Amino acid sequence: MEKILLVDDEQDILEFIGYNLSKEGYEVITSSNGKEAIKIAQKENPDLIILDVMMPEMDGIEACLELRKIEKLKDTLIIFLSARGEDYSQVAGFDAGADDYISKPIKPRLLVSRVKAILRRKGSSQEEAIDEEGAIRIDREKYLVYKEGEEYSFPKKEFELLALLISKPGKVFTREVILDSVWGGEVVVGDRTIDVHVRKLREKLGDQYIKTIKGVGYKFEA
């Protein structure tokens, strides 16, 4: 279960966001100010920290800068919450090392989908970081595929398919799972569609990376 640290000086917002995230199965810890949040973060080691930009005493940006100084929290994901879409704080947010931000007023659905997206990104980017040798690497944030130092831009479906296969090298993904994950449950497309996308990937990456397991599915191998 993923742990999320939520920091805002307004109790209402803590409750509102907290409720929505708990409902989705996340473990939520809260704090009402930046200083306290840093202490809690060090103790609890959350997967994600959601920080309000505007807070008394120590605001979100400052807190973020502090958090980034702490070695073990360097890679912790940070999302900013900001009052409006147009102020300086947003940009400064990225300068300070934030990974995403959400503007108020907060819509539950949007919030949840952002949180999911960013946590998924973390999961895969960590695995990617490990295999630094001659193989293939992907960067979800930049939406790029790297092969031997070169970077390539892939169409969405190809990218998602590769991302799925590469997320667990060696594991065989059945056609059913692939369809479900890349195309989404409801969409119905023919079986050849997967083949064609696999072919395009092989064309771009080379045949050796994606292996066919007849009657079962496909897998990625370094």
Add this chain to the structure above:
Amino acid sequence: MEKILLVDDEQDILEFIGYNLSKEGYEVITSSNGKEAIKIAQKENPDLIILDVMMPEMDGIEACLELRKIEKLKDTLIIFLSARGEDYSQVAGFDAGADDYISKPIKPRLLVSRVKAILRRKGSSQEEAIDEEGAIRIDREKYLVYKEGEEYSFPKKEFELLALLISKPGKVFTREVILDSVWGGEVVVGDRTIDVHVRKLREKLGDQYIKTIKGVGYKFEA
């Protein structure tokens, strides 16, 4: 520790603001009139000067103009303090070279967060100035875009869009994120609106900077 020079003819206000800033760890010097303030500023070289607009003898705007004439104080930050509703002073203040503006009655939290924000901005703008490359740079304070030494003034939405994209070069921003950030959460505008603004940016900057990732979003690349 950052040094702040506080100038107001009312003793109460000097104490009140002084207390709140000291508590945050700033070194506070005070002065009760414009002429004296200028002398002190030259001697003390503060990082930030907070000037009341309404003062006997030499008012804040006049003092500000004088300060701007002094070479070594050209880049010192100045915040104006003025009574509510004094619209004139706000405009005149910025003309005179102020960096921000706070209206009375003063709320400690707001004051502190403004002060922090503006000092931070100074810090970061210095860093930004360093990376002068062939690419694009923006100055949020001046609301200007620089390309190969030339400076351009962009309309608000275009500026905000560029600022967002440039805030994390390489990162793909989805339409959802862009709308949320540049237009704000509640506002509902069509998807084509983003395209049009992207087009305007490309027209001004050149096509190579903003890249489209179909089905995903846009990104800025140096």
Add this chain to the structure above:
DNA sequence: ACATCGTGTTAAGAAAATATTAACAGACAT
């Protein structure tokens, strides 16, 4: 050898997403 099954390959066309242009309304300044 032949039939069958699962997958590979290709190119064409459909579908989706974005680009472009022009027109219009509102803000703003003169």
Add this chain to the structure above:
DNA sequence: ATGTCTGTTAATATTTTCTTAACACGATGT
């Protein structure tokens, strides 16, 4: 008021991506 600048939209064009159909190929079992 008048003209300029900005932001938005609609309509249309263009581009890229996706999907499909048709056929090829190889493995397997008879």
